[in-house]
Amino acid sequence: MKKVLEIEVENHKYGNYEIEHFQLSAKDNTELSVTHVCGNQGGQPIVLLHGSYSTRHFWISQKGIGLGTYLSDHGFDVWIPEFRGHGYSPKGKRFKHYSVEQQMKFDLPAFSEFIYHKTKQAAIWFGHSLGGLSLYGSISQGWLQAQYIKGVITMGSQVSEGDRYLKIPMVPFLAARLLDILGGFPAKKLGLGPENEAPGVVRDVISWKRRGGSWSSSDGVSFWNGFSKINQPCLVFASRGDTTDPFEGCEYLFNQLGSKSKQFILLGVDEGFAKDYDHVGMVIDKSAQQEVWPLILSWLK
DSSP: OOOOOOEEEEEEEETTEEEEEEEEEOTTOOEEEEEEETTOTTSOEEEEEOOTTOOGGGTSOTTSOSHHHHHHHTTOEEEEEEOTTSTTSOOOTTGGGOOHHHIIIIIHHHHHHHHHHHHSSOEEEEEETHHHHHHHHHHHHTSSOGGGEEEEEEESOOSSSSOGGGGSTTHHHHHHHHHHHHTSBOHHHHTSOSSOBOHHHHHHHHHHHHTTSOOBOTTSOBGGGGGGGOOSOEEEEEETTOSSSOHHHHHHHHHHOOOSSEEEEEESGGGTOSOOOOTTHHHHSHHHHHHTHHHHHHHHO
């Protein structure tokens, strides 16, 4: 295993929870951050991956509220990485050139090696939105190696549906030009999240969704080709109210998974849930805390 640069950058509390932050270096020398909820060392590690425009606080607030602490309360050893350019992972001089593929190829292997180094156990990997899509892509390409994965959970992760306006001629080109001018996607000003997104990340998503899920790496290798090799237990959530990543795309992705132990859960009023949850609400809504979080816990146990 490549020796990781480990620097504890902060150790304090979120609410009543002891938190420690670590800094490490990916193989392309990009600095990354991992947050750890203390207290369950030796328990089953679970890694929580945020999506676009987000940080560690999607999973745990400064007051100690979130799915991360819920899982910690139930004995899981919770680790929360932040992709390059997010949260404690500095944006750096190369921010304009960051891409989703770099997250897959460099960030996730660095996180997996570091967390395995600390825990000596394969982890359960849990991704929301683009975090889940990056997770699938990295596993399918063999960048995130199977030895580090005990199971996979994703919520609102897909690439084949939604954002139909991207198919309008000139829209992708104009969007790319605007990203270059702005130097990033202004998510903070638009109220979409706490982090602006790198132009390359947004361009990747635009390119993949514009082609209706024709999803390939920069080398031209289809990510779908490796899905038959994803054989770890998988739990996939989607919601009827999710207009960002529609449930039809999540179900299509689920059907490509090679795992013999997989479960698809559609959240919606028609399925007996309190709401047709939106993209973020399926994780953080108060109703989700009451009816979705226990489903996650039940599957984990």
